[in-house]
Amino acid sequence: MNIAILGAGNVAWHLSKAFIMAGHPVRQIWNRTVEKAADLSFEIGGNSISDLSQIKEEIDLIVITVSDEAIEQVASSLKPRDHQIVVHTSGSTSINVLKPYAKQVGVIYPLQTFSKDVAINFSEIPFFLEACRPDVLTDLKRVVGQITKKVEEADSAQRMNLHISAVFACNFTNHLYSIASDILEKYNLSFDYIKPLILETANKVLQATPKDVQTGPARRHDKNTMQKHLDMLSSDLDKQELYRLISQRIVKMYDENRA
């Protein structure tokens, strides 16, 4: 397939490369800020375009990777030909926002976190697909199946819940790493010290259920230690509040099991 990528953020960078490696050339790249489209086209080849009307006849798949709130506006500016499939890559946006603007629409949602400078192995990333018609789904499965082994289907409600899960397990988790980093820095301790623990915590749940491997003062309902920690955090009420809230949740979860 010949592909046009709309947007030039983290998802666009990684997904473009994955398409190209799978033999699907990215011919055109559009971005609201044309310089960013040019940066990406410099990196991967293809042509940057400044106007959505420049999308060519030869394009088979138009992939919208812009931010969620801009998806519908970008879609509404397209004049796709009948043979062109228009997809977005958003977890929390319904397929329906595309339907008024194209005959063939779908969603390809990669459940992964992308940072521009961190290389990604796509073959293990689950992609969740949705399409307006079975034949469009088949087309999408074929192309996506060449960049990952894990092609799944999900409707818009499931996809949003995948996204919410990802926010907790990835975005919020990374924020907890930031908090740990802050605390360590404050006491002249290297963030390196905690890296084996971070990795082990993630590795554990690859083989076990998170509930079964929960550890820590809240898990043991160790009030003494929790109180010491809350006292130590008294100079940072934001962190203290978060400590209290999550600890309460854990205590409650395991008290119910103990009862």
Added chain:
Amino acid sequence: MNIAILGAGNVAWHLSKAFIMAGHPVRQIWNRTVEKAADLSFEIGGNSISDLSQIKEEIDLIVITVSDEAIEQVASSLKPRDHQIVVHTSGSTSINVLKPYAKQVGVIYPLQTFSKDVAINFSEIPFFLEACRPDVLTDLKRVVGQITKKVEEADSAQRMNLHISAVFACNFTNHLYSIASDILEKYNLSFDYIKPLILETANKVLQATPKDVQTGPARRHDKNTMQKHLDMLSSDLDKQELYRLISQRIVKMYDENRA
């Protein structure tokens, strides 16, 4: 060194094995519930004892791994000989609780999470040591240096902050994994789907600062998506509150950087 382990929980199981593999036999195991001491001695050898007065002359190092609130009580029941070093393994307990009860005291705090059934490679785990005297510290460094490459020193305040960091980066992170698991289960989605994301999130911060790789709706200040997620979580006010609190923290952190 000949070692006695007091306590038979997760730390005791893993640490005993590490000592033995490093050539330091665990001769005696005590636990408040003697059956648990017997289980551990069945696993690793050595003798389970039911009374702390049974600790023998031949023991060089007494390692207290009981829960934090029980450490002082256990220490107060010991009658250590002058040559015996008494240590605890707690992040949030001062070395001072041991001082009234033994001439040679210290702390060996492994910064790691231990679940009984998950094997651990000790050689990369940082251990934070503290001792009542330089010569005791030297002894502890020698023995601990045989189970890990990463022997560090930390005073009681630093150690508590290491522990608080670990609570955020490990215990609370695992709780976020639990929440993700709940949400997925509710929508008939496999927890397996999110495992590559969990692993990538951890792997990313091995090479980058958490603040630099933060992603997600809150990072982009994408109010629309956050509102959709909050709406979707309205049937579970606990999760909704946590979503709101952490998102607000992230928004604030990056708004300050944008400003």
